[in-house]
Every structure is written in structure tokens, then in C-alpha cells.
Amino acid sequence: MKVSEILTQSTKAFPSLEIVPPLRGLTKKELLESIAPFMEFSPRYINVTSHRDEFEYKEEADGSFSRHLVRNRISETTVCAAIMSRYDVEVVPHLICGGSTKEEIESRLDNLEFLGINNIVALRGDSMTGEKRFTPTPGGYSYASELVEGIRRYQGSAVYQRQRKMEDAINDRFFCIGVGGYPEKHFEAPNIETDIENLKKKVDAGADYIITQMFFDNKVYYDFVERCRKAGIDVPIIPGLKPLSTSRQVTTLPEAFSLDIPVELTKAMKEAGDDKDKAYQTGTEWCIMQCKDLIRNGVPAVHFYTMGKSRNITEILKECF
Numbered sequence: 525m526k527v528s529e530i531l532t533q534s535t536k537a538f539p540s541l542e543i544v545p546p547l548r549g550l551t552k553k554e555l556l557e558s559i560a561p562f563m564e565f566s567p568r569y570i571n572v573t574s575h576r577d578e579f580e581y582k583e584e585a586d587g588s589f590s591r592h593l594v595r596n597r598i599s600e601t602t603v604c605a606a607i608m609s610r611y612d613v614e615v616v617p618h619l620i621c622g623g624s625t626k627e628e629i630e631s632r633l634d635n636l637e638f639l640g641i642n643n644i645v646a647l648r649g650d651s652m653t654g655e656k657r658f659t660p661t662p663g664g665y666s667y668a669s670e671l672v673e674g675i676r677r678y679q680g681s682a683v684y685q686r687q688r689k690m691e692d693a694i695n696d697r698f699f700c701i702g703v704g705g706y707p708e709k710h711f712e713a714p715n716i717e718t719d720i721e722n723l724k725k726k727v728d729a730g731a732d733y734i735i736t737q738m739f740f741d742n743k744v745y746y747d748f749v750e751r752c753r754k755a756g757i758d759v760p761i762i763p764g765l766k767p768l769s770t771s772r773q774v775t776t777l778p779e780a781f782s783l784d785i786p787v788e789l790t791k792a793m794k795e796a797g798d799d800k801d802k803a804y805q806t807g808t809e810w811c812i813m814q815c816k817d818l819i820r821n822g823v824p825a826v827h828f829y830t831m832g833k834s835r836n837i838t839e840i841l842k843e844c845f
């Protein structure tokens with residue numbers, strides 16, 4: 525089932541859970557065990573993030589440098605297949621522009637079609653380690669809006685096209701597409717208005733819904749939704765939440781994601797200091813408060829950036845859904 529259908533059919537807010545593929549070396553059994561606590565809540569779907577290959581440079585004996593591919597994580601498609609082999613749940617792989625040509629992306633779409641996956645979150649991806657700005661791969665897409673267009677142009681693999689009348693394939697929307705939105709502005713955008721204009725390009729290109737970057741003050745989300753509606757964006761906007769779990773994140777998250785942490789939460793986390801349990805509980809309680817308020821205000825779903833950690837997320841799910 526497509527996420528757009530789930531959203532249309534739902535009568536109340538439901539949780540949407542995002543996991544990160546495991547590092548290489550972990551087994552399929554370990555992956556499935558790590559998500560088992562989430563499955564007790566019968567999630568409608570699971571998002572799986574995508575991670576670009578990196579390169580490292582090694583100095584050779586003659587002083588020259590050689591380039592080596594570093595693939596730290598199992599691919600999102602493999603993780604989706606592993607989840608589908610055990611659980612009856614929709615999977616939503618993320619697909620990024622960075623690191624792939626248009627042909628390579630089309631071949632990934634063939635793989636998803638083969639697995640019967642018809643949901644995708646389309647993203648540009650970040651710059652590679654050491655790069656100041658995102659550099660598109662030669663022959664690849666520069667912005668997520670172009671990737672959305674590319675996915676919408678997809679007409680199915682050659683096999684699919686042989687099996688179905690071309691006419692049906694053209695009328696068919698193979699994939700339901702989600703895209704990212706930034707209530708506090710994407711860090712590269714000159715201002716929120718321009719960023720929302722760029723977000724609208726993704727929707728005009730065919731995105732079915734938006735998932736927001738994490739935020740810690742719900743007012744930021746409500747204002748963002750209002751601005752989007754005024755700009756003519758009418759698709760569902762799913763709020764993204766992440767509970768803080770350590771005091772250090774008060775410094776690291778704003779740096780990494782270009783967002784604000786409210787004074788009250790900053791103060792509470794600083795007070796918790798080195799008391800790990802207190803910091804964890806403070807972050808969890810704040811997230812519960814945010815989640816309950818969002819549900820009261822009629823959001824269609826709440827997306828959780830779980831980072832593969834289940835204890836705080838399951839506590840939040842128990843309290844809120």
C-alpha cells in the first residue's frame with residue numbers, strides 16, 4: 525500500500541518510524557532484533573535511510589595517494605528486503621541524488637519494483653565528508669525536485685513494460701514519493717521564503733507528501749505549515765521528531781541540522797548534565813509533550829527519527845498512540 529493511501533484512509537494520527545541501515549558486520553538477525561520492539565506497535569510502514577558511499581585516500585610508499593571506496597552500511601534496498609522477509613509491513617527506502625548517475629538511480633528503481641516496493645522518500649543528500657558544498661555526480665541529479673521528476677518519468681523495467689500495455693504503464697504512478705521539508709529553513713537556503721519556493725518545486729514535480737526535519741518547538745512546525753499552505757503547497761506535511769537522549773546533543777544537533785533548541789529544553793538538559801538517566805528522561809518527556817500536542821492539533825502522522833534506538837521511542841509510542 526502506498527503511504528499516500530495510508531494517509532488518506534487514516535482517521536487518526538499514526539507513528540511513522542525511520543531507521544538507519546546497520547553497519548557492515550552486523551547480521552540480518554541483529555537488524556531484525558533491533559526493530560522488533562517497534563513492530564509491537566504495528567507501524568504502518570518503516571522508513572530506511574540511504575547513505576552515500578565515501579572515499580578515503582591512502583598515501584602510498586612513493587608519496588602518491590590512492591582512492592578507496594568506503595561502504596560503511598548495508599544498502600537501504602537490502603535492509604528493506606530483510607524487513608519484508610520477516611514482517612508484513614510496508615517499507616519506505618530513501619533515495620538520494622548524491623553519488624549516483626540517473627541511469628544508476630533508474631536501475632535502483634527497477635530493483636524496488638522487483639521487490640514490490642512502491643514507496644520512496646526522494647532526497648538530494650548532503651555533501652561528502654571534506655566537501656564544502658554538495659557537488660552533483662556527473663550525469664546525476666542536482667536537486668531533489670529533479671529526482672522526483674526522474675522517478676515520475678519512470679515507466680517500469682523493460683520486463684514490466686512487456687507485460688503490461690504501455691498505455692497502462694504511462695497512466696500508472698509507480699511510486700508514492702515523500703520529500704523533506706525544513707521548518708527552520710535548509711541551511712543552504714538564503715531565507716525561508718526561497719526554501720519554501722524550492723519545496724513547492726518538489727511538490728509540483730510530483731511529491732505526494734512532505735516529512736519535516738526534526739524540530740523541538742511545535743510553533744515552528746505550525747508556522748511552517750501555514751507558510752506552505754499560503755505558498756500553495758497542499759500535500760500532507762508530516763512532522764518529524766527526535767527525542768534528545770544526551771546533554772551533549774544540545775550543542776551537536778543545532779550544528780549538524782541547523783536548528784534551534786528552545787531555552788527551556790536547553791536549560792533542563794544542561795541541568796541534567798552528566799546524569800545520563802536524567803538527560804534521557806528529560807529528552808523523552810519533552811518529545812512526549814511535543815507529540816501529544818501535535819496529535820491534539822490534528823497532524824496526519826508523526827515521524828520519528830529513531831536512529832535505531834528503541835527504548836525512548838517505544839516509551840513515547842506507549843504514551844502517545
Ligand SMILES: Cc1cc2nc3c(=O)[nH]c(=O)nc-3n(C[C@H](O)[C@H](O)[C@H](O)COP(=O)(O)OP(=O)(O)OC[C@H]3O[C@@H](n4cnc5c(N)ncnc54)[C@H](O)[C@@H]3O)c2cc1C
Nearest residue numbers: 573574618647648649667668704710712713719722735737
Ligand atoms: C525527512 C528527511 C529524511 C532524510 N533522509 C536522508 C537520508 O536517508 N540520507 C541522506 O543522506 N540525507 C537525508 N536527509 C538529509 C538531506 O539529504 C539533506 O538535508 C540535504 O542537504 C538536502 O536534501 P533535500 O532533499 O531537502 O534537498 P533539496 O530539496 O534539493 O534542497 C537542497 C537545497 O537546495 C535548495 N534548492 C532546491 N531546489 C533548488 C533549485 N531548483 N535551485 C536552487 N536551489 C534549490 C533548497 O532550498 C535547499 O537549500 C533527510 C532529510 C529529511 C528532512
